[in-house]
Amino acid sequence: MRRYSAFAIAREALRFHKGWERAWRSPEPKPRYDVVIVGAGGHGLATAYYLGKNHGITNVAVIEKGWLGGGNTGRNTTIIRSNYLQDPSAAIYEKARSLYETMSQDLNYNVMFSPRGVMMLAQTEHEKRGYLRTAHANALQGVATEFIGPERVKELCPIIETSGPRYPVLGALWQPRGGTARHDAVAWGYARACSDMGMDIIQQCAVTGVRSQDGKVVGVDTTKGPIDCGKLALVVAGHSSALADMAGFRLPIESVSLQAMVSEPIKPCMDVVVMANTVHGYMSQSDKGEMVIGGGTDGFNNYTQRGSFHHIEETVRALVETFPMISRLKMLRQWGGIVDMTGDRSPLLSKTPLGNCFVNCGWGTGGFKAIPGSGWAMAELVARGEPGALAAPFSIDRFREGRFIDESVAAGVAH
């Protein structure tokens, strides 16, 4: 792999850009791999990357039904934060956030991580108390957050209406090292690094069955023929239930559609990420100037990658109240992604009833921010066969044992 650098740009400029090579290979599958990872989204590729980097396992295939990063990795609102309430969540999300800080250098791929700060608005007394509690919890966990008052909110983001009649801004939970990153670049960067380590990324290849022998997985059937494997990692977000069905076990997951939309590009007007969970909308401005807006989930099972229209209206209404200056903004695109929701809104990083088969799913509406931490913990789980400290609390057993990591309210995410 030729490294990207300022020198490379100068070199290619002098020879009509003929020297750029493909970022990753697209090989045909080999008959057998040590590890097969299903799902070439951020989490799957990060798992592959850290398997190679941290554990020296490079005979790995990443199989993808569609195209690389074409699922939720390419559909999210790119927010990165780690201000969760529960200790296990704070540990894995903060690990992820800290890995984002050095990801561009690590992967030699510019993921445009922008630690511009994330604020979660408190617009009711109840919410304010919740965020004060989270700020205290974060202080104990070593996650840098603070609760700020409405004046500071206005100072950081002047376009917010802080004294609205119905939901005035009472303060905010502020994480200055949270921010955004370019979501496609995260997938592409990992893919390039994985390919460079000799891993095979096989796109347009759907898994049609999971083969097992004596209670252990031995391979998968795909639309490009059977592939044997020593270990199997299922990292397919919204479609986890379907793959678990093939592998012969059930998951505590329901798939729903989450919507997002993006406006026409305008001049820079906000340099922080704002989440307003009471009225339910969140917004940031991309480097192109588009306002990136996240909306709500449907309450019913849905695999259609489009959401209900009334959620768009609700989200836009909430954001116009919060940011009156966007009332005349045109929306360019709207889309949906299929998110995998667990009962406690925390992910699954776990062994499964099928031997040598591991699952990483249930990230629900907040998977993008977790990609490097999730890959790090999942690689450890797959390589050793036992979870490390980061992954251990997120096993499937917690639902049987009543050991929930309840972020459904605590995360301050209203869905």
Next chain:
Amino acid sequence: MLILTCPYCGVAADETELAPGGEAHLRRAGPAAGEAEFEAYMFHRANPRGVHFERWRHAFGCGKWFHAARCTMTLEVFGTYSAQCTAPPAAIFKAILASRPDWTPTPGQPEPPKPAARARKSAAKPVAKGKAKAKTPTAPAAKPAKADAKGKGDAT
């Protein structure tokens, strides 16, 4: 916009008028059940890509709970039916199989009536009796409630 016909009041309600209630026909684990059974009842969900049986409440209408059979891939609705039953009535299975001949239930979902002969008999019944049931068994409105009323006495 998802539109479901309430089997009680017959109103074709769009989803803003309805409250979703999750997967239907879950059987509560009994007092003697082990942890695994209780876990399955509480948390495991079929979450199929395709036919899904689910509960809805006509929240901003008559206020009653009912059931619906819907495709999660296309949002096609196969029919709605009374909440007073523990399995979908035959007419719903018929509507599903008419649209999805290859459909088989995901683990955890109710099974359609098994033998082909019985399925044919029950399908023939309404025609033979020639009452209100004979009309459009696939139509979601009001009929499924009747189909259920004739069916296996699940209501108590």
